[in-house]
Amino acid sequence: MVRILRGLADKYFSDDEAVILMLLLVVGTLAVVFFGAMLAPVIASVIVAFILQGLVSKLMGWGVPETLAIVGVFLVFMGILLGFLFGLMPLVWTQVTALAGEAPRIFRELQSYMEVLPDQYPNLISIDAVNTVYHEVTSEAARMTQWLVSFSLSSIPDLLAVLIYMVLVPILVFFFLKDRKLLLGALARLLPHQRPLMLHIWEEVNLQCANYVRGKAVEILIVGGATYVAFKLLGVPYAALLSLLVGLSVVIPYIGAAVVTIPVAMIALFAFGWGSHFIWVMVVYGIIQALDGNVLVPVLFSEVNNLHPVVIIVAVLFFGGVWGLWGVFFAIPLATMLKAIFSAWPVKREPLGPIEDAG
Incomplete structure (x- = not known):
């Protein structure tokens, strides 16, 4: 066991900057957990x-x-x-x-x-x-x-x-x-005067998180605004409330859209009943969601590494449990930041052994 831990430490923490960076991550995480509400x-x-x-x-x-x-x-x-x-x-x-x-x-x-x-x-x-x-x-x-x-x-x-x-x-x-x-x-x-690793990780985190956070802000405004205009034209009641929910739902991919679809469908059903008007509302809502996922998201997040759906769900559950509602909203940016950090993390590569002659 000691040999395994020593090997992991030598592989991932052979650089002094990596040790300092890990300490900063631990301190930052503890600060968010214990002082998140205050700060x-x-x-x-x-x-x-x-x-x-x-x-x-x-x-x-x-x-x-x-x-x-x-x-x-x-x-x-x-x-x-x-x-x-x-x-x-x-x-x-x-x-x-x-x-x-x-x-x-x-x-x-x-x-x-x-x-x-x-x-x-x-x-x-x-x-x-x-x-x-x-x-x-x-x-x-x-x-x-x-x-x-x-x-x-x-x-x-x-x-x-x-x-x-x-x-x-x-x-x-x-x-x-x-x-x-x-x-x-x-x-x-x-921090240390010579910190090429930290500068490299900062550039990677800045690129990924900046593009993601700013892109999400634009996406919320576009999707929420388009939903409000469409629902007002269709005469859907509570258009402002529903458009706010739809706009905020893009913060949590997959989960948000699935959850918000329920109140949209229920209010449209009770307002118009089973009929063509209800179908039109759901078709327009589906078109907005399709354009968001297939046109808007690729344009806004072309430079961001996409997260796997399993990673998104785990991040929402973990950060939501740690930090409540704030954690749910910031789960994806935090997961994107952690992915950028670990993607740029220095790993000591073991030298390849001599290739034996097959003959």
Whole structure:
């Protein structure tokens, strides 16, 4: 056992930089696990600044002065943030409460749909199974409605914390953009002067994660916006709420689209019933998902190494269990970062032995 561990250490940690990098990864992981909730505004600000830095660099490449580029990009960010907070969120909250108010009617219609199933498929579905499913669904809906009411009442003390975050995050984003070189230089002074391995890994991580995170931000805006326009034209109720869910679903490939399809289909079914209008809604929704997966994703993520679906599911389960909802949203970027690190990790190759003469 000792010989095996010594061999692994010699293979993967023969470089001093590899040992330092592993220590940094361990310390960073422990910091996220134990202080993630406390440092959530800082981490969110770093991610937002990381996304916006690409726009700043692009403007500087076009000849725009750095200060003007930073101020311009920050003002665009503030405009989007204010539009989201005072435009989209009140509309979404209004539609959520309206949907909660219509829940009894929806479940009455659901019951009427389910009651005819045993007559149509007597060999497959029994009336007891229908009653059990309906009871479970209505119980869960009642708990969700109760949670919604209690959340609206109990969340009043938390509004102060939310307001503090709304002020704190933009300030941090601005300083991360303005003093990026100063902050990175301060961190670099804590590392060895000669660090070719770390520089190589940083370039790889920066390429992979920057392209992924910025691409996902653009994908959310395009998919959510296209869904909202399509649902409004088709007269789908709760279009803002559904488009927000569809846009955020792209953060978790495969899983997100499968989960969000259920509320889209249910609301369209209860709004229009079985008929051509319902079919058109689902066809348009399917076209948006197909264009996203086959056109938009290849264009936005052409330089990013795709993760295997099994890796995506494991990352969502692991980081979601460690960091809750934040972990679910950041599972894929974190998995992409880890893949980039391990792809660039130095491995000591054993010399090949002499080739024996077959003759």
